[in-house]
Amino acid sequence: MHAELLRYWYPIARSEDVRERPVAASLLETDLVLYRADHQIVVAVDRCPHRGMRLSLGQHRDGVLICPYHGLEFGQEGRCIHLPAHPRLAPSQQFKLATYPAVERYGLVWTCLGDSPAPFPELNSDWDDPAFRKVTPDPVPIAASAGRQVEGFIDVAHFAHVHTGTFADPANAAVPAYSVEVDEDGLRFDYCSTVSNYALGSGTTARDFVWRRSFEVRLPYLAHLTVHFPGGRLNILNGASPVASDRAVLFSPVCFDFEIGTDEAVKDFNARIFAEDRLMVENQQPRHLPLASGDASFAADLASVYYRRLLRQMGLSTA
Ligand code: FES
Ligand SMILES: [Fe+2]
Structure with a gap:
């Protein structure tokens, strides 16, 4: 899809449908996973950097998203904080998950996939x-x-x-x-x-x-x-x-x-x-x-x- 579309904000879920459990959404040919952590919604790409597993099938525990396949754990900014197969190793940047901003307005969750987001649409x-x-x-x-x-x-x-x-x-x-x-x-x-x-x-x-x-x-x-x-x-x-x-x-x-x-x-x-x-x-x-x-x-x-x-x-x- 056209790169120009990336800078805009789009709704991807209703607020009421996003709870602690990870859920999937799709925007501009990108599969996304979202979950509610503390008072913030986390939006990330729904693809584990290890073997491409859908993270929306995984679990969320205390702000940490856990891949169902080999248990990699990701913090709210997408950094991989635990790699169970090598528990003493600090996971490298290769295992970082792309995350996107989330805004809750008008009963919806909105995100923007671009690097320089357009202003958020304010309605009456x-x-x-x-x-x-x-x-x-x-x-x-x-x-x-x-x-x-x-x-x-x-x-x-x-x-x-x-x-x-x-x-x-x-x-x-x-x-x-x-x-x-x-x-x-x-x-x-x-x-x-x-x-x-x-x-x-x-x-x-x-x-x-x-x-x-x-x-x-x-x-x-x-x-x-x-x-x-x-x-x-x-x-x-x-x-x-x-x-x-x-x-x-x-x-x-x-x-x-x-x-x-x-x-x-x-x-x-x-x-x-x-x-x-x-x-x-x-x-x-x-x-x-x-x-x-x-x-x-x-x-x-x-x-x-x-x-x-x-x-x-x-x-x-x-x-
Ligand atoms: S595919 Fe996610 S941990 Fe291996
Ligand atoms: Fe109509």
């Missing part, structure tokens, strides 16, 4: 406001590139065709004009329409209400949407973590300041919407965004046209 202050309830749905594996998934998330012309089982009205397909602003981190736009965000069949409606959806993209693969409801705000973080050029994992925590229902109901509604999107995203050809050659576009695709342009300007030929 609702995420730090205790008045906003947070729900973090299960991560969803996507058989398409991260770019495809993000483009689908900022697409405003598909609601009436794809989300007819969850919130959209098939008769309301026309897309009002909107404009896109570009800044050094990506793009943002407000999309105002009469497409309601209430669950179909919930009995809740807002007649004549104009729904404002404020979208943001932080390059390369982080998007954020604030839906302005009649009684509050719903924020959706759409973090597409690039596993490989044709695979991603979607993390989609939400926070809101009005009554929606139980956590399980929020997760269920969210899962049904993303399942509708996933069917589209996983069946587009090719599996990545073709940045060099152009697909045909219409005016409602403005956000996607800008997004593809910005990815191209990063030096990517596919995304």
Whole structure:
């Protein structure tokens, strides 16, 4: 994958899924192991420097990661501190494990594989406001590139065709004009329409209400949407973590300041919407965004046209 992608921060797990026991994750064709030690999460490459064993199958004891094959022990900075076959020998630098920084934000664990990390993406202050309830749905594996998934998330012309089982009205397909602003981190736009965000069949409606959806993209693969409801705000973080050029994992925590229902109901509604999107995203050809050659576009695709342009300007030929 393109080296330029290495400097960005990506989510690799939900905070709640990372406990003392080592777990595996994948990012940019790199297998990772992560575990929670004291008050810090350790992220390292999931490959023992001795014989390539997956360390995520090993154990963690008091901040030390132990390989299941020959018992090499690694400290939190990746240094090998014990080699059981030669207990009196101080293990050489050859046995050092590459580690990466870990940041816990928005209910997720983020890491960066590059040597000079880009600034960490700061989102709006609702995420730090205790008045906003947070729900973090299960991560969803996507058989398409991260770019495809993000483009689908900022697409405003598909609601009436794809989300007819969850919130959209098939008769309301026309897309009002909107404009896109570009800044050094990506793009943002407000999309105002009469497409309601209430669950179909919930009995809740807002007649004549104009729904404002404020979208943001932080390059390369982080998007954020604030839906302005009649009684509050719903924020959706759409973090597409690039596993490989044709695979991603979607993390989609939400926070809101009005009554929606139980956590399980929020997760269920969210899962049904993303399942509708996933069917589209996983069946587009090719599996990545073709940045060099152009697909045909219409005016409602403005956000996607800008997004593809910005990815191209990063030096990517596919995304
Ligand atoms: S493969 Fe890990 S200790 Fe040998
Ligand atoms: Fe969608």
